[in-house]
Structures are given as structure tokens and as C-alpha cells.
Amino acid sequence: MTKNAVVIGAGLAGIQVSQQLTDLGITIHLIEKEPIIGGLSTYLGRVFPTGDCALCLDASNEMYDGHHRKCQYRGLVTEKKNLKLYTQSEVKSITEADSGFKISIKSEPRYVNLDRCVVCLECIDVCDVEVADEYALRGGTRKAIYRPIPQGVPHAPLIDLEHCTKCGKCVDVCKVNAIDLEEKESSKTINTDAVIIATGVEEKIPLDFPGYEYRTSDDIISHAELARMLDPTGDTNGVVTTSAGDVVSKVTMVLCVGSRDKTAFEYCSQACCTYSLKHAEMLRELGIDVTICYMDIRVPNHSFHYLESSIEKGVKFIRGKPDKVVVRSGKPVTVVEDTQSQKLMQIESDLVVLASPLAPLGIGNDPVSAFLGEYGFAQRVVKERKVYACGTATGPTDIPTSIAEANAVALRVYSDLKGGI
């Protein structure tokens, strides 16, 4: 009998483990709460260690001979025979049954039929409703029927019914009858042999860390927000601006905001040092002045070249954790004691970027959180032969480590379910 597994979370780790297992002949149900797959990577644009796209996948044996990595839009996830993707879906309950689990999921309606839509984008064109775009930082908008990001998969748009006026214009232009404004949410029960948790992390919005006035100023931002501005398809077309709309010339970055901190997140978020360097380098290429305030710079060997080239490109480093970032005459000022010179410095800049912690997404989400351990992260093997986890669901880390772990877990699941050749 063919074995099957449920993967919760379609970030890069969830996708990778699903791809590998389908290639090994296991049927996968991949459950994602967002309308598009990719998780954090949908925000990132370009990533270390290779400087290419965040939305890149490793090819699978079934498609493209497992030869090369491919962009997500090339159908790797949506066209595989044994991989069933459920977007806008959440797990409602997980109950142990005979030899596996019964998993019930609930899916929100997209109002656009994935099997009918040809992605002509006409509906988006005719929609009159414009609302703030979640992926935009500087006032960009989207329609009520929209595609979150250009490379987003599945390609078909979705309707944000909260803002939709049901004017029916999109329905009229959609001659292939893909739009159904009356679509209802649906439920499904899946019998499965194993569960793989790949619920990943989010970049914590730094609202509650005392001292950093993230709440008061739109010129104090997080790295995911900076990534949106650096994206040439974002609302600023790749130009880094202040909230007043001016082109930025000076940026200060603060590392370990809320991480490695007994009063907030005790652990080190692992990836922020390196993506700060990545962003610093990208900003330098735009001619922007960058200062990084840090405690330790933790860069894995595969990305050491980012440290070298940041230094080479003139990024300034100050060893010290800022006590606070304040706003003075409209500009953020970082107050930091340089622990090397023991001087108190006040750095005024156009923009301050905070390296906020990577916090587990699985936590607080009921059926999933039952499997989580310390700090809300799971073990690779949560329950022998039954429940597994991979990617940042097991701890904050970068893409290479997430992928390597997803591969390792795929092998483990396969040998537990199938036993061998």
C-alpha cells in the first residue's frame, strides 16, 4: 500500500521534505495556512549564501530529473502527481488512529478556482478596490483580488472578501469561469501514517522590546521590512526610502534585538547576523552608509564571504549593544556604548534596522503546539515513527541548514514508513 504523510507548513523546509518524499514514492498532503507557499522566503528577495532568489527550489526526480534547482513558479510543487497542496488551510485536529493519525483540516475559500484560472490577470486589472498591500512598506496598495507577490505559487489570484464589494466585474471578465464569489470554506479529513511539522518561524515584530521605538517611528524597521524595500518589484521599486519618502543615505543596524536576552528571547536567532551583513552589502551597493552595532558576529563558514566583503565595502562595525534608539527631530538616533573604546556614541541616521528574533510560528496553534518543546521548537523526531519536524520549526536557522535537515528527515520518514528498497 502506498504510504502517506502530512506536512504542516509550506516554507522552504516543508516544500523540500515534501518533494523528497514524493520522489521516494510517498504521497504527501502539504498544508499551508497562507495563500502562497514559501513562508518567510516570500519576503526576502535575494538570500545568502549564494545571492540568488529566495524562491528557488531544488528540483525533484519526478520533474526536471532532480537535476537543477528551479524557480517556484515552474510548477514543482503544484504539478507533482503525489503531492497535494492545500493553501489557506489549517489543521484543526490531530487524533491518533490505528497505525497513524486522522487529521482534519479546514480550508478558507480562495474564490478563484486553481484548476480553472489561466492567470491572465484581467480580474486584477478591472477590480476597483484598492487596499494597503501587506507586502509593501511605504504605502503600496493592492486590489481586492490580488496576487501577493509576482512569483507567488499557486499563481492564481485570490480574493480578500473583507474588502471585496462583490461588484462582479472580475467575474464578468473571467471567461474561463474561474471566479466564484460564493465559494464556501471546506473541511477534509486525511488519514495519514506520519506528520511532519515544518511550521517555521516568523520575524518577531519588534513592538515590545523596551528601548527601541519601533512603535513610534516608521524609520525604525525590521529586516523583513528592509527586504521588501530592496525588492525591485516592491512598492518602492528597490529604492530605500524614509517614511517621509526621501532616499536614505545613512542606515544603522542593531543586532540581537530581543534575542540572547533573558527578558525576551533567550536564544540566538542564528540567521540575523548573516542577513544583516547581506543587507548591509546590498545597501552599500546603493551607495548608502551602513553602521552595524553588534555583540558577536555569528556567520557560518558558507557565508563568511559576506563578512569579508562587508568590511571591504566599508560597512562600519561598532561592538556594543545599543541601550536604546530614540527619535530626535524626526530622525532615529542610536545610543550605544562602544565596548571597545568605552565611548558613548549617539548615531543619527535616516533609518534604523532592528534584527528582531526569529520566533516559532507553531506556538499557540493548538494541534501543532502539542508537539513543541523548549522555546516552542520541536525535536527532529518528536514521536518515534510518527511525528517529525524540520526546518526552522526545530530552531531558528538559515536556508541551507533548513534544507539539509528537511532532507535528513525525509530519509528518516521514508525508512520508518517503508523500511527499505
Place this chain on the structure above:
Amino acid sequence: MKKLFLCTCNKTLNKWLDLERIQKEIGSTFESVKVHDALCLEEGLAFLDSEVSKDDAIVIGACTSQIIGVPLERRLKTEQVSFVPIREHVAWVHKEDKKSATNKAIILLQDGAIHVNHMEPKTAVDLQIEKKILVVGGGLAGLKVASDLVQLGVEVTLLEPPEFNKDDYVEKNQFMADSSTLKDTVNGLLATSKGAKKLNGTVTSLSGRAGLFSVIIKLDDGKEMDLLVGAIVVATHTEQSAPSLAKTSLYGKSENSVLISELATLASNKSGKTILVAQDPTYHESDAEGSYLLREVTQAAEKGNTVIVAHFNIYTKDENLYRKARESGVIFVRGTLEKVDKKKDQFVCRLENTLESQVREFTVDYIVLQPERKPWSGTRKLANTLDLNLDQSGFIKTRYSKMKPVQTSKRGIFIAGNAKTPMNLNDALASASNASLEVFKNIIAEGERKGWIPVIDEEQCDLCEACVNACPNDALRRDEDLIKHVPMNCEFCGICVSACPTRAIEFQSHKKDSWLARIEAIGANHKKLEGKKPFTLVYACSECANASIDQAGFTGKGYPTGTYVLQFPCAGMVSPIEILKGLVEGAEQVIVAHCPPGGCHHQTGDHLSELVVKFTQDMLTSIGQDPSRIKATYMIAALPNKMQEEVAHRG
């Protein structure tokens, strides 16, 4: 029969393209022209099913092949298909100028018609694979690979290098985890990998291909053995060596100056001593080594010693180790050990802060150094034998560090654990299982692999071996007076074609004649429809560059009409001939678009195409022509604005 199918994409493309004129002007090129409103939907696919037979050659004018090609490949009865992305490459990027956009569509569809003329059926690759595996290295990762694969029923030979010593392995690799965890893991793996055949010896030569490697091993007793294996996993260990600080800190001169691996013994014998532990600022340590340092200094402090750590950057994935070290009383001081003076039984240590000339002095009983972790000393030799690349630190290089962490530059050979970089236990185990997975996938692979391959004309071949050297995948070999192709290793990139000085290699379906005919026709048709308007040719690799151009469509990043994209399997296939031909046919600009630096899917195409363009530019300069008419650049999907930036016409 040659047939054209056009898709209106939900009756939208006619907004930007005059589909009627297209049909009229191109009608005579094809035996039939059919228009559909949704070729990619089930009804469209069924329509193609009924319209296309096995012997037809067809051109699809619709969305990008990357989208419609996927379902079509499963449904179409013919392999002779050329895709013309009139949506992403034409309609969506030339919304302002319907006439020229229509002209461009006509020109590209005519190009598609020539392209299919030259198309051949793909060649099937012999996938025979030996279901036996060789693992080199008997440490943790090697044992894990052996254990994984033995449990999956695969025959494994585990080769331990001659100098490898099982008995002190745990002791020498304490940087990976605390000693009891490490010991338990190794013992567990020794038990579960029992089914593997264990040998001691050295690999002395490798031949064959991925899936069927022949390895010669010189055993420790001097005998040689020949082993046939399907894949090889290199799981060699690391060695520690004294850091550059050794001299300053009198390491080797005084027995009280030691490496961190000796700290535990030192601290267990003595307490109440003052110990300075120094990091070397010139060495970039891994998280495993940082964690190790923290574990050791904590223990030493807990034994009642005063421990000072002179550091500049401590890397650990376990913040609690840092905390525990502080709690146990370890004193952390930022700075570098600059000078050591011996004073009786003690050392006077001068710590300097690199930025500010701030100096502190400590008088201590012992100096302990964080050593450097180097690849096993036999790594270079092994890499030479197996034909693998090394990285800057001498570890074996991965093929692509983001997504292919265990693949090497060579098909069928993988790396695991510390062969790649110093790793902690957890990461090393993941890395090993990752390698096991790749090996296993190869072993159980079913179905067929097909592609267009290079074909060598023996008459024309001078045996210069340029192609053999250029092929990034070891898929071409000299065999006496012939160059032979090894399809299993081949990635169908075509790099060999551009390397051959006598042009003795033809690539199926992408023959020289076909490129020249296509470029010529684009030039002629452009002149016919657009007159004197300048035009640009973009020779794009079918991986990242083509994706970037597709995404330009999705994001509406328009660029001038009169820009024609020709897809090459890899930018490394483009030679000066196609570039010059483009100029000869009147192109104002020829752009070779490749993957990002170091990111070529075929390993070397980004670099090669830059070289080819540079070389062609020099040629142009030397004959008094403007070299800026040609350029090479990278394009990726995350930068869909690249076309817009690169394709700007002068005047």
C-alpha cells in the same frame, strides 16, 4: 505536419497583440493555425490531444514554457515542440505599442517554426546503476551514512583512511558535542552500521561514471582491490592544528601553554589556578568550535580555577552555553593576545583591543589556545583522485551551498559531515542522512532520463580535448583516438559545443545551422516588419536568465520592442560565432544573459560566457568596431527589472 497553436489567455492577449494579423501573416509558414482561449486548462489540453499526432511539429504561442510546458509535456504525443512565450516575453512587456508587439510576436513565431525544423527526438540515457556504495571515512558521519544505508538494505563498504584511529576518535572530536553524547552516538552507530563491510586503505584511482564507478583501493596490507560502486560518499574528519597565535603564546616552548583539548586534563588535576584561554583573531571559527570552547572553560571554572577568555567573537548555536560559562565565573575579555612574557612559573599576558589601543595585562599560570580545525590531511590527495574541487579552507566544495549541501562538483559523489566544514553533532548527523538520501534516491531511481546530447563528428575532431576540459560534468572522455560521450554524467548544457575549436560537436536540436538560420531569419524578418528600427538579441540561458525574463512579464517591467530572446540550454554554450552572427545580421546589441556569479546550474556557464564575451569584445576592438555592442550579464527571477536595465537602445 507543422502546426501553430495560439492561446488568447482568456481572450486577453488580443488587447496587446493583433492576433488576426498574426494569423494572416504567418499562415503560410504552417500547415494549420488554431487559436484557443485557454490551452493550459483541461479543455485546451484535450484540444491539443485531438489536434496533434505523433509526427507533428508544433509551435505553441502562449505563456512561458515554464508554465504551460509542464502539463503539455505529459499530454503531447510529439516531442517536436517549440514554445513562444507571447504572453510574458511579448504582450505583457510591450503594452504600449500594439503594432510593434504584434510584429515581434510574428518574428518569434517564425523563429519557432525554424526551431522545430531542427528538432530531434531526445536521447534516452542508460540509467544502469550499481547498487553498492563506498563511504570514505569511518567517523561519525561515515558511520551514520553506513548505518542509514545498511538499514535500507544497501550494500555499503566503509573505508577508513590508514591514519584514522577509531580508538581516539571520540577524544579527538570532542568539539562536536559533549563527550558522553558523542560517545553514545558513536557506539550506537557502530552497532547499527554492523552490516557494512569495513576496510582500511586508500583510494588510489577512480574510473567509470556516476552509477558505475570503478574504484581501486590500496589496502593497509599492501594488496589492491577493485570495487564497483554506484556512488561514493566522502565523510572524512578534521584535524586540529596550532593557530597562528602559537608562537606569541610560547606554545611548544612551555608545557604550560597548551591547546584547548588539553584543558580538561589540566583542570582536573589542578584547581585554584589562573588560566587564560585565547581565541585567534585570524581564524574564523565554526559554531561547533565556539560551543566546545564554552563547554571546556565552564568545566575548568567549575573545578575552581580562574578562567579568563580573551575573545573577539564567540559563535555558538546554544546560547545557554554562554550563560553557563558566565555563571560558572568565567571572565570574558575582548581582545587579542599580543605579547607573553614568562615570569617565573607564570605568564604575563598582554591583551590588546584591535580598534582602540587599549592594553590590559594578566598574570596567569596557563595559556590555552583555541586551535584551528583543518580538513583531514589526506583531503587534497583524495580530492585529486576523485576529481573534486576544494574550497578556500581546503575542505571539499559543495556544488551549490544553498540547496545542494551534500552534492560535489561531480555527479555520483557526495560529502557528509566534517568533510565539508567543522560541524556540531546535530548538523553532522543531518548532513550524513542528507547524503544517504541522495545516494538512495539514485539507487532506486526508476523511469527514464532523456535529453538532447552532444554528438561528436570524428572526422572533424582534432582530439585537442578542449571539450573534455570544458565539460563541467566529466561527460566527455578521450578514449584512444576518439572522444566519447558519457550520457549518465551529462547535463545537456552544451558547454562542450562552444569549447570545440573545430566545431566538431553538434548539439542535438541546437545545431550550429539552426542557430545561424534562426538569427538570420530574425534579422531579416525584423527588417521586413520594422524597417530600420534597431533591435537587440538576448541569448539567455534557460535557467535563471530565462526566469528573470519571464518575471519581467509578470511584474510588468516593460522594455523596448525589437528585443528578441533566444534560449540556450546554458549561456556557456554561446560562442563568439553566434554573437558575431547577431551583429552581422544587424542587431544593435547582443546580450548574453547567464545565472548569477557562481550560480550556474551547470557549474561554469556564468564564468565561461563572461570569458567568451570578453574575448569577442577584444576581437571587435582589434578590428576597430565598438565592443560595447555586446555584453554579458546575469539575470535572476528575483531581479525582474534586469531586462529593463540592460536593454536600453541608444538613439
